[in-house]
Amino acid sequence: MVVALPGFGVSVFESRHGPGFFGQLRDEFSKFFLVLAGRAVWESESGRVLLGADSFVHVPAGLEHRQVDVEGNAVTLYAIHYQPGLLLGGVAARLKSLGLAHWPASEGGVTRFLRGCFQEMLYEQHLQREGWETLLTARLLEISARFVRLLERHGEAPELGSPRDWGAAERVAQYVQLQKTRFFRQDTLDDAARSVGLSRRQFTALFREVAGQSWLEQRTLLRLQHALQLLARTENSVIAIAFEAGFEDLSNFNRAFKQAYGSSPKAYRDTVRAPAPDSRA
Numbered sequence: 001m002v003v004a005l006p007g008f009g010v011s012v013f014e015s016r017h018g019p020g021f022f023g024q025l026r027d028e029f030s031k032f033f034l035v036l037a038g039r040a041v042w043e044s045e046s047g048r049v050l051l052g053a054d055s056f057v058h059v060p061a062g063l064e065h066r067q068v069d070v071e072g073n074a075v076t077l078y079a080i081h082y083q084p085g086l087l088l089g090g091v092a093a094r095l096k097s098l099g100l101a102h103w104p105a106s107e108g109g110v111t112r113f114l115r116g117c118f119q120e121m122l123y124e125q126h127l128q129r130e131g132w133e134t135l136l137t138a139r140l141l142e143i144s145a146r147f148v149r150l151l152e153r154h155g156e157a158p159e160l161g162s163p164r165d166w167g168a169a170e171r172v173a174q175y176v177q178l179q180k181t182r183f184f185r186q187d188t189l190d191d192a193a194r195s196v197g198l199s200r201r202q203f204t205a206l207f208r209e210v211a212g213q214s215w216l217e218q219r220t221l222l223r224l225q226h227a228l229q230l231l232a233r234t235e236n237s238v239i240a241i242a243f244e245a246g247f248e249d250l251s252n253f254n255r256a257f258k259q260a261y262g263s264s265p266k267a268y269r270d271t272v273r274a275p276a277p278d279s280r281a
Contacts, residue, residue: 003081005081005082006133008133008137009083009085009137010081010082010083010086010133010136010137010140011080011081012079012081012118012121012122012125013079014076014079015075015076015077015078015079016074016075017069017075017076019069019072020069020071021040021067023068024064024065024066024067025064025065026062026064027061028061029081029082029083029084030058030059030061030081030082030083031058031059031079031080031082032082032140032143032147033055033057033058033077033078033080034054034078035051035052035057035075035077036076036077037053037075037076038052038053038069038070038074038075038076039069039073039075040067040075041068042057042065042068042102043065043066043100044063044064044065044066044100045063045064045099046063046099046100047099047100047102049100051075051102051104052104054104054111055104056102056104056114057100057101057103058095058100058147060084060095060096080118080140080143082140086137087140087141091148092144094148095144095147098151101147103150103151110150110178113146114143117142117143121136121139121140149181168197168206169206169210171198172196172207175195175196175207176210183222183223183245183246184223184244184245184246185246189204189215189216192207203215220260221260223245223246224256224260226245226246227242227244227247227257227265228261228268230244230245231272232273238265238266241253241265253265
């Protein structure tokens with residue numbers, strides 16, 4: 001399927017393969033794919049991957065690659081085509097160096113984030129309200145940066161299988177790791193349990209087994225640790241730090257901080273910012 005890129009350099013669309021689809025491609029633009037259904041084998045000089053529902057793939061501009069749908073499992077996917085010059089910093093170079101890069105996204109936070117980005121991009125592209133081009137570009141940049149970080153943290157994804165086929169403990173373990181960079185979100189315990197396909201009771205028990213603490217204890221600790229760094233290293237106001245760390249209001253932040261560290265956030269900042277005593281005789 002050939003889709004012309006608009007002048008600002010980003011396009012998102014659905015692609016449905018016919019039975020027995022085969023493609024040998026080499027494009028001047030880069031591509032992200034989110035598979036909705038079906039199974040396929042994709043190959044390039046950088047490797048071979050088996051894709052299934054919720055797989056997420058990046059193909060850099062200029063990389064020759066081959067796509068073959070598994071018989072009886074024609075693929076339906078969403079694609080983002082974009083000009084690689086839109087990416088900032090080292091993200092473009094890193095994505096190019098990865099070649100055919102694949103992550104078998106789970107039903108948890110990774111898939112929810114990716115689907116949400118695609119859905120927002122499609123919605124904005126359809127309505128084309130003022131600023132829609134900027135919003136599409138912004139979502140592309142966010143997807144690119146987070147995809148690079150995901151692969152850097154976990155290494156190359158496995159070729160076969162999908163996290164939706166993992167056991168419950170593995171899904172919870174993945175969630176525990178993801179929380180380390182998403183602790184500021186306002187998800188509830190029920191949201192967390194649903195994201196890994198478990199009941200609240202099952203999730204609570206497995207989370208404690210995997211993390212050694214409760215879901216609320218881990219989230220609060222991660223928020224407080226982030227707040228400590230902000231208090232020590234920035235001039236941000238206490239209320240701004242509470243917001244950045246994920247606390248719903250200042251009173252909850254003050255209460256949690258004092259319970260954990262025995263002082264108010266302001267008192268802690270004053271202590272760590274106090275000048276060292278003069279040690280001269």
